[in-house]
Amino acid sequence: MRAAIVIPARDEAIAIDAVVRGARRAMPAARVIVVDDASGDCTAACAAAAGADVLRLPVHAGYAGALQAGYREALDEPVDLVLQMDGDGQHRAPDLPRLADALAGCDLVLGSRFLGPSPGYRIPGLRRAGMAACRWMAREVGGLGLTDPTSGLRALRPSIAARIADDGFPAGLTETSLLIDLHRAGFRITEIPVLMRASRGRSMHSGTAGAAHFARISWAVLGQALGRGDVPRTAEPAPAPAART
Numbered sequence: 220m221r222a223a224i225v226i227p228a229r230d231e232a233i234a235i236d237a238v239v240r241g242a243r244r245a246m247p248a249a250r251v252i253v254v255d256d257a258s259g260d261c262t263a264a265c266a267a268a269a270g271a272d273v274l275r276l277p278v279h280a281g282y283a284g285a286l287q288a289g290y291r292e293a294l295d296e297p298v299d300l301v302l303q304m305d306g307d308g309q310h311r312a313p314d315l316p317r318l319a320d321a322l323a324g325c326d327l328v329l330g331s332r333f334l335g336p337s338p339g340y341r342i343p344g345l346r347r348a349g350m351a352a353c354r355w356m357a358r359e360v361g362g363l364g365l366t367d368p369t370s371g372l373r374a375l376r377p378s379i380a381a382r383i384a385d386d387g388f389p390a391g392l393t394e395t396s397l398l399i400d401l402h403r404a405g406f407r408i409t410e411i412p413v414l415m416r417a418s419r420g421r422s423m424h425s426g427t428a429g430a431a432h433f434a435r436i437s438w439a440v441l442g443q444a445l446g447r448g449d450v451p452r453t454a455e456p457a458p459a460p461a462a463r464t
Contacts, residue, residue, distance in 0.1 A: 221298045222249040222319060225289035227282055228306030229256040232265050234419045239269035241312030242304065246319070252292050253306065254285040262306070263464065273464045282371075283388045290384040294377060301380045303373050307418040310372040314413045318374035326406040327379055327398075329365065330372035330413035339414030349433045353395045356437070360444045361399030365410060368395045372413060379406060389439065396439035 224242050228235050235253065242251050253266035257279040267273045274292055276285065286303065293301050300322055304310040314330050321328045332338035333350075342350070350369055357363040371393070379401065389400045402408055 223293035224251045225303045226253045226306045227285035230258045231306040232260040232262045234308035235266045236269045239271045245312040245315045254289040256285040267464045290380040309418045321411050322374045325409045326376045327408045328374045329370045329410045331367035331410040332415045333366040334412035340417040356440045
């Protein structure tokens with residue numbers, strides 16, 4: 220089975236070595252692609268030293284833009300599936316083969332920290348409330364009974380990766396509105412239980428940034444609920460890589 224593992228990373232030098240090495244141990248035959256989102260530290264060098272193929276984006280593209288660039292790179296070669304995990308050490312590499320196996324019966328598999336008895340780490344109260352709201356929106360607007368629609372630990376078929384690589388994420392968001400969009404398009408989505416760790420880096424969803432991001436998700440899902448059709452896709456910034464290493 221030909222697989223590619225896409226890992227978006229920005230200023231993750233402290234964690235990326237262990238993330239890459241773990242992914243390579245878990246799936247030795249897979250191609251590991253780290254998308255360095257214009258980091259100001261040695262993320263790219265550390266990832267390359269650990270054995271990853273590295274795309275270095277010259278301009279900060281954000282999480283969605285880095286994933287889009289990673290999907291494009293993954294699809295440059297024939298693959299049977301694409302996996303993704305974060306570069307901050309939150310996701311556990313041994314779950315990657317389990318995600319790949321679960322993809323046999325569907326099109327997209329999420330690793331859910333809420334299907335088991337414990338998520339694996341303490342989730343701050345406001346963050347947990349935002350996750351609960353995203354679950355509610357996925358269920359009430361999208362008809363999706365998902366426990367963890369915000370999870371970035373995923374396995375997906377090349378057809379979904381190509382859709383996003385070409386057209387971008389709906390509203391530039393990778394979470395609830397994307398899943399509703401895919402479900403409405405006929406793609407099959409499921410979850411498997413996983414444990415996660417607390418992020419070793421600074422979360423992109425902390426403080427006011429987290430509140431702003433949740434507001435964007437809510438606005439996008441509101442548009443879907445009001446029957447405006449598909450959320451507009453934004454092929455937002457997935458700039459051409461400055462370098463491959």
